Amino acid sequence: MANPTTRETxxxxxxxxxxxxxxxxxxxxxxxxxxxxxxxxxxMKMVQTNGGQAIRVTSLAxxxxxxxxxxxxxxxxxxxxxGLEISNFTPQEDLRLLVDLHLVVLQGIVGVAExxxxxxxxxxxxxxxMPFITLNLSIVxxxxxxxxxxxxxxxxIDTSTGFGTFIAGPSKTADIEQSLVIGAHGSKTLTVxxxx
Amino acid sequence: xxxxxxxxxxxxxxxxxDEENTDWHNETLWFVRSKRDRAAQSLPEWExxxxxxxxxxxxxxxxxxxxxxxxEENARQNGIIVHWAANGDEHNQIVLDIMRxxxxxxxxxxxxxLTEECHLNPFLIKEGIEVIDTDLGERIVQLRNEPxxxxxxxxxxxxKKHIGDLFHIHLGTxxxxxxxxxxTEAARIHLRQKFLLADVAITGVNxxxxxxxxxxxxxNEGNADLGAHLAKVHIACMGIxxxxxxxxxxxxxxxxLARSATGQAVTTYSSHFRKPAPGQEMHLVLVDxxxxxxxxxxxxxxxxxxxxxxxCMNTCPVYRRSGGHSYHTAVAGPIGSILAPxxxxxxxxxxxxxxxxxxxxxxVCPVKIDIHQQLYKWRQVLGEAGAVESxxxxxxxxxxxxxxxxxxxxxxxxxxxxxxxxxxxxxxxPSLNPWAIHRDMPKPPEQSFRDWYAQQNQKKNG
Ligand code: SF4
Numbered sequence: 001m002a003n004p005t006t007r008e009t010x011x012x013x014x015x016x017x018x019x020x021x022x023x024x025x026x027x028x029x030x031x032x033x034x035x036x037x038x039x040x041x042x043x044m045k046m047v048q049t050n051g052g053q054a055i056r057v058t059s060l061a062x063x064x065x066x067x068x069x070x071x072x073x074x075x076x077x078x079x080x081x082x083g084l085e086i087s088n089f090t091p092q093e094d095l096r097l098l099v100d101l102h103l104v105v106l107q108g109i110v111g112v113a114e115x116x117x118x119x120x121x122x123x124x125x126x127x128x129x130m131p132f133i134t135l136n137l138s139i140v141x142x143x144x145x146x147x148x149x150x151x152x153x154x155x156x157i158d159t160s161t162g163f164g165t166f167i168a169g170p171s172k173t174a175d176i177e178q179s180l181v182i183g184a185h186g187s188k189t190l191t192v193x194x195x196x
Numbered sequence: 197x198x199x200x201x202x203x204x205x206x207x208x209x210x211x212x213x214d215e216e217n218t219d220w221h222n223e224t225l226w227f228v229r230s231k232r233d234r235a236a237q238s239l240p241e242w243e244x245x246x247x248x249x250x251x252x253x254x255x256x257x258x259x260x261x262x263x264x265x266x267x268e269e270n271a272r273q274n275g276i277i278v279h280w281a282a283n284g285d286e287h288n289q290i291v292l293d294i295m296r297x298x299x300x301x302x303x304x305x306x307x308x309x310l311t312e313e314c315h316l317n318p319f320l321i322k323e324g325i326e327v328i329d330t331d332l333g334e335r336i337v338q339l340r341n342e343p344x345x346x347x348x349x350x351x352x353x354x355x356k357k358h359i360g361d362l363f364h365i366h367l368g369t370x371x372x373x374x375x376x377x378x379x380t381e382a383a384r385i386h387l388r389q390k391f392l393l394a395d396v397a398i399t400g401v402n403x404x405x406x407x408x409x410x411x412x413x414x415x416n417e418g419n420a421d422l423g424a425h426l427a428k429v430h431i432a433c434m435g436i437x438x439x440x441x442x443x444x445x446x447x448x449x450x451x452x453l454a455r456s457a458t459g460q461a462v463t464t465y466s467s468h469f470r471k472p473a474p475g476q477e478m479h480l481v482l483v484d485x486x487x488x489x490x491x492x493x494x495x496x497x498x499x500x501x502x503x504x505x506x507x508c509m510n511t512c513p514v515y516r517r518s519g520g521h522s523y524h525t526a527v528a529g530p531i532g533s534i535l536a537p538x539x540x541x542x543x544x545x546x547x548x549x550x551x552x553x554x555x556x557x558x559x560v561c562p563v564k565i566d567i568h569q570q571l572y573k574w575r576q577v578l579g580e581a582g583a584v585e586s587x588x589x590x591x592x593x594x595x596x597x598x599x600x601x602x603x604x605x606x607x608x609x610x611x612x613x614x615x616x617x618x619x620x621x622x623x624x625x626p627s628l629n630p631w632a633i634h635r636d637m638p639k640p641p642e643q644s645f646r647d648w649y650a651q652q653n654q655k656k657n658g
Contacts, residue, residue: 007280010436010484014261017492022258025251029447030241046461095426096392114451115461128473129425132418132465150447150462159408159443162274162471166450168462171418175333175349176376177356178224184332185384185391186418186465 032114032148039113039146040194046116050169051182052190054116060084063140063193067105070191071136075102080126081140082107091127098127101134108141108192110156112166114149118192119157121164128163132171137187139167142195204550208518211353221353222516228349229510231459232560238461239451249448250564253501256440257491263406263439264482270409271480274471281483284314290481291316291398291431292323298429298477300325300395304387306413306420307331308400309347309504310433310483312526316398328390330419332383339366345520347527348457348506353519387419397423401434402503403449404480407442410470411480414453414463421467431479432469436487437500449503452562456505486539495573499534501563508557508567514550523547530557530567537574545583548574 034042040056047054057063060083067086071077076089084105091098106125108118118139120131131137147153157164171186182188212218236242256263268278281287287310295303303320305311305327317327317338329338333350337343339362344350351359356374363369369382399420404411411432413420424430440449454460472478491497509515509529520528525536525544533547548571551557557567578584643651 006282006286006484009282010280010482010488011261011264013484013488014264014436014491017488017497018260019254019258019494019497022251022254024255024441025248028248028252028444030245033240049461050464099388099392112462117462117466127425129422132421132425150451151444154444154447159405159410159468160470162473163467163469165421165465165467166462167465169464171416172464173332173380173417174458175331175336175351176359176379177354178227178349178352179356179376181376181380183384184380184417184419185330185387185422 029151029154030149032152034113034148039148040143042113043111043116043146044194046113047169047190047192050116050190051172051180052116052169052192054192054194056194058196060140060195063138063195066193067103067138067191071103076100077103077105078130078134079105080107080124081105084140091130095127095129098129098133101130103136103138104130104134104187105138105140106131108139109145110153111141111146111192112148112150112153113146115168116192117150117153117166117168119153119164119166121158121161123161125163125165131165131167132186134187136189136191137167137170138191138193140193140195144196202546202549203524204518204522204546207522207524208514208550211519211522212517217353217355218517218519220355221519224352225510225516228458229507229560232456232507232510233459235455235459235461239455245448245452246562246564249452249503249562250501252440252445252448253563254498257437257497257500260436260439260491263441264436266406267404267409267439268482270406272409274409276409276472276478276480279479279481281481281485283485284316284483287311287314287433287481287483287485288316288319291433292320292325294429294431294479295320295323295325295396298395300429302326302328302390302394303396303398304328304330304390304394304419304423304427305334305398306400306415306423307334307344307350308398308433309344309527310400310435311398312343313485314433314483328387328394330387330390330423331415331417332380332419335383335387336362343521343526345528346506346509347504347529353521391422391426394423394427396429396431397427398431398433399424401432401438401480402453403446404434404439405441405443405446406439408470410468411438412446412450412466412468414450414466416458416460416464418465421465424469425473428475429477429479430469430472431481433481433483436482436484437502453503453505456507456560456562486535490535490538493538495577496534496538496570498565499531499567499570501565502531502535503563504531505562507560507562511556511560513552513554513556518550523550530571531565534567534570534574537578541578541581541583545578548572548578549584 044054078089079087110119170190171184173184279290336351345353360374401411402414454463515529536544551571553568555568
């Protein structure tokens with residue numbers, strides 16, 4: 001539990017030591033460097049740079065067909081995208097069972113063209129561990145929800161949910177002699193479907 | 197008089213003995229620095245972005261108490277249990293108490309330089325708790341019983357051969373295997389077991405947001421998320437300087453952080469924790485450990501703006517050729533050399549001298565900390581406090597005299613050139629000139645720049 005004396009001591013020391021009030025900058029952020037008609041191209045290029053794959057589809061059926069070609073759908077699969085019904089796995093009370101997940105499909109909320117980060121909050125993710133523990137991750141995103149940069153993204157997203165995350169590719173590491181390896185602890189692949 | 201032993205110089209000497217490794221270290225970090233340059237140049241507003249970040253941080257420091265109170269209040273309302281720790285010992289005790297309350301014996305930890313600073317691991321291990329570092333680089337150095345040598349690239353001092361041998365012993369990989377893909381896969385399997393069995397997860401905090409009462413953790417591997425979402429208890433530990441006012445400000449910092457660190461446009465995972473998940477417990481530990489003292493010092497308070505991107509290390513010519521361990525402190529490199537003497541002036545008196553003061557660190561810092569100027573100031577503070585080794589002090593006093601008497605400076609230059617031309621072997625003798633260790637002295641120019649400049653002027657005018 002919090003130690004009230006420590007708290008008071010720290011706050012008092014800050015009160016004594018802090019500089020005179022300095023203002024916040026009047027404006028925060030910058031307009032995007034990417035024009036509206038280049039959002040899709042830039043986003044798709046960045047998904048690739050980050051080690052994922054981006055595919056433009058015209059319908060969820062197309063995305064679903066692609067997934068059934070790419071993945072063995074008899075393995076544990078969980079989709080949280082309405083209209084993309086390929087789930088065969090029901091999460092149990094015990095989170096540790098999620099380790100069997102082969103593929104998770106989620107609905108992205110906002111995508112950032114500048115870095116291909118996709119915002120997912122608790123409503124999109126469900127059980128928080130899912131996008132991290134699954135072997136393969138797929139995110140469905142509408143082109144209408146692409147923005148240029150992070151400043152625009154923060155204007156749109158709701159940061160008041162319990163948990164939310166920007167995901168920008170499959171998990172990766174370069175900790176062994178700086179060689180890039182895709183698939184550290186999190187998902188080993190990321191496939192993004194862009195819908196109109 | 198207290199004198200600091202030149203620990204950094206001694207340790208650097210040992211690192212430099214393996215010339216091939218030193219070259220590799222130097223070149224690899226320069227490669228990361230070059231990636232950072234390309235990432236920075238891809239944003240036309242880069243310099244203004246740095247300025248905004250710096251101003252947001254300056255403003256936050258000027259209201260740090262208000263923002264911490266706001267953070268605490270909002271976090272509590274979100275169901276997070278908030279703790280305050282004056283120093284490393286209190287921090288460690290808080291963590292242990294939480295462990296005991298839950299009868300927990302296994303911790304998975306994602307990278308947190310704060311817990312390194314507080315020496316949490318040895319403390320918990322002594323109490324019989326299993327602590328597993330889960331960032332791949334951190335796990336590697338943990339298996340070697342070493343601290344990280346870099347805040348972003350913890351195992352940057354090691355080659356894949358070292359790691360192959362290490363994993364062969366500890367994880368049972370094939371002898372002689374060095375393929376990074378194969379070794380990473382082995383670590384993935386090994387660490388998955390640890391994630392699944394841990395009772396408690398500890399993460400660091402990249403940014404805490406006063407407005408929302410939440411905090412953000414950035415990783416590429418996803419280890420912080422796997423740990424925090426699978427364990428029943430999540431403890432997030434942060435230095436009090438990590439708070440920022442509003443969520444909107446994250447847009448500025450997230451654009452700067454990964455670009456400055458590794459040249460990526462953004463980290464793979466930027467996770468915003470705000471409330472514990474149903475059935476889980478979330479703690480936030482706010483740690484001072486010398487930060488309020490740093491805040492009270494006008495000369496050094498700017499160092500509290502640091503977002504721990506590591507760019508100043510990657511660019512530092514001394515860091516690149518001496519290795520992170522030579523700094524004998526948790527945060528190495530230029531910024532660590534400012535922070536460490538604040539914690540223990542005597543122990544770390546050598547670090548502000550482990551710099552060329554070339555200013556490269558200041559140039560790359562995404563929050564515009566005047567790093568090299570603070571290092572220079574530390575040298576003066578340490579000199580006045582008598583914490584400087586006597587040989588360096590003589591050198592500094594000499595320089596003081598030289599710089600405050602322009603005529604003497606000019607004469608000294610001429611005398612030096614004459615001396616080095618006549619007796620080059622003496623100038624190159626390490627016992628007489630410490631600068632000649634590991635380097636040949638350059639050939640002195642025939643003419644000083646000042647004389648050359650005067651001559652050019654004469655030519656032009658005459
Ligand atoms: S001082 Fe600046 S460059 Fe160095 S780690 Fe901190 S933020 Fe990065």
